[in-house]
Amino acid sequence: MTALERRIKHLEEENKKWRDAALASQNAHPGTLQKQATLLANTRFDNFLSAVDEHICCAICTMKMWHPYTLSCGHTFCRNCLQDWFSTALAQHMAAHPRYNPQATIPQHWRATLARPDLSLAARRHIEREIGMLLDALPQPTYSCPTCRVEVRNKPAENFVVKHLVRTVAGVQGESCPKEDPPTRLGQPVDGPWDGFFPVFRKD
Numbered sequence: 001m002t003a004l005e006r007r008i009k010h011l012e013e014e015n016k017k018w019r020d021a022a023l024a025s026q027n028a029h030p031g032t033l034q035k036q037a038t039l040l041a042n043t044r045f046d047n048f049l050s051a052v053d054e055h056i057c058c059a060i061c062t063m064k065m066w067h068p069y070t071l072s073c074g075h076t077f078c079r080n081c082l083q084d085w086f087s088t089a090l091a092q093h094m095a096a097h098p099r100y101n102p103q104a105t106i107p108q109h110w111r112a113t114l115a116r117p118d119l120s121l122a123a124r125r126h127i128e129r130e131i132g133m134l135l136d137a138l139p140q141p142t143y144s145c146p147t148c149r150v151e152v153r154n155k156p157a158e159n160f161v162v163k164h165l166v167r168t169v170a171g172v173q174g175e176s177c178p179k180e181d182p183p184t185r186l187g188q189p190v191d192g193p194w195d196g197f198f199p200v201f202r203k204d
Contacts, residue, residue: 002161008052008168056166060085060146064166066177069156069193075147076159079193085146086197093141100139102199106131135199143197155194 058065060081067079077085094100110127113119143152170176 005161005165008165052165052169056162056169064170064175065159065162066166068159068162068166070159070162071145071150071152071156072154073145073148073150073152075145076162077146081146082156083193083197086141086143086152086194089143090141090197093139097139100141102195102197106134106199131199141197155192155198 053064056064056068058068058078058081059075060077063078065076065078068076069079069082070076071082110131114124114127144150145152167177
């Protein structure tokens with residue numbers, strides 16, 4: 001359990017105590033005392049939700065990160081914002097290199113060979129080295145983190161901890177994950193959210 005999750009659990013338990021105290025005071029001290037206790041409990045819980053929002057909202061769009069992805073530098077953003085950010089860099093690169101295609105760069109016979117489950121480790125490493133040299137010899141788009149501008153050379157990783165927190169907090173607030181259609185980037189059909197930006201078998 002992460003520190004943020006422990007904090008959430010602690011504040012939820014504390015909030016429950018305040019609510020129980022407010023209900024208990026109903027018989028002994030009806031009226032003003034009950035209203036004050038309930039108001040205090042609700043205020044504390046609202047403050048807690050506001051504090052958590054700072055950790056689960058995207059720094060770019062300021063909305064909840066329903067699909068959070070973390071970069072190698074440690075910064076996390078929502079999937080759509082990262083895709084838009086990378087699309088700008090990709091469009092600039094394709095303006096200078098119109099034939100660039102991150103997937104067509106890798107020969108199909110290498111893809112088929114790497115997909116074989118019986119491929120030996122030595123053969124796999126040899127092909128990955130060849131792919132690495134091939135990619136290094138070709139102009140590649142330069143992607144960076146929107147916050148720290150550190151170069152991004154690997155696909156962003158989905159952050160399941162933040163994803164769980166977003167859905168937990170949203171459930172308390174009566175929200176649900178919005179439905180959306182998967183985007184197509186620059187007319188390129190893709191299987192994963194980052195296949196339009198990074199070669200599938202990239203080796204750094």
